[in-house]
Amino acid sequence: MDTYDLITRNAEEVVTDEEVRDLADDPAGKRAYVGYEPSGVLHLGHLLTANKLIDLQEAGMEVVVLLADVHAYLNGKGTFEEIRETAERMKAQFVAYGLDEDNTEFVYGSEFQLDEEYTLDLHELELSTTMNRAQRAMAEIQGDETAKVSHLVYPLMQTLDIEYLDLDLAVGGLDQRKVHMLAREKLPEVDYEVRPALHTPIVADLTSGEGKMSSSEGITISMEDSTEELEEKVNSAYCPPTRDPEPDDDGTERENPVLELFEYHVFPRFDEIVVERPEKYGGDLTYEAYESLAADLESGELHPADAKGTLASYLDELIAPGREKLRELRE
Secondary structure, eight states, X not given: OOHHHHHHTTOSEEEOHHHHHHHHHSOTTOEEEEEEOOOSSOBHHHHHHHHHHHHHHHTTOEEEEEEOHHHHHHTTOOOHHHHHHHHHHHHHHHHHHTOOGXXXXXXXXXXTTTSHHHHHHHHHHHHHSOHHHHHHXXXXXXTTSOOOHHXXXXXXXXXXXXXXTTOSEEXXXXXXXXXXXXXXXXXXXXXXXXXXXXXXXXXXXXTTSOXXXXXXXXXXXXXXXXXXHHHHHHHTSOOOSSSSOOOOTTOOOOXXXXXXXXXXXXXXXXXXXXXXXXXXXXXXXXXXXXXXXXXXXHHTSSOHHHHHHHHHHHHHHHHHHHHHHHHHHHO
């Protein structure tokens, strides 16, 4: 796999392709980041972007993880002291999951977002940005919550973070797209250069295949889950024998979340996937690429129950170090 393919593997969108190709031509020392509101326990949404950070490190880039304590405070997630304690637990889990600690810079937003120069730049953006424009950028992240003034400031801060962290690439889930587009629009207004952005997919709801997997709604998988809890969740997942399920009775589009988790979480981290089966059911199956596994599911060679059991086993191997780290931190 060449550097460009590694950088863009499993990306839903690249903005712009030309800019990212330029980065891929000379990735050494280039800086990419993801920002996370400290939430204490990593779940599969965090880990999808973490997989991308691991790809970028393998490509030779430096990785910055913004532990966004000021953003979390603006979003009503607690006092700064509480948020900092939560952020430290997140940091330990990211390292346990596989980020190269020596090549990862963990930064608290409060280390620079409260400085005078940053604040003045933020006020300048506030002067030139309408309330409607700021709220459009924040809408997907905000959800159904009534907009507060802090929600309008939030995306403007994310815009400035890209400059103040001296970044070459912004990474986030597809729900961050509008914020990154705002940054490309607004950074030149304060005499800063735009940077490319890379957006990872949003995995569908585990039980229905609709919408997106969410830690606040429905079922998600996190580093708190025991092996038994993880197996129960995966075994109850929606998994028709196809990568393109029919819409539900109301016409709502659906995906196959089991296949998505194989594609975005398992295959990027393992060179080979083995589905263990008794000889009377055909014996073991071995896959080195996602497409082969998906094709076998569709043909009937791979039964959904065997796919789920294998997925649970490999996901458990991925989150086990973080689970152990959480246990240590709580003792």
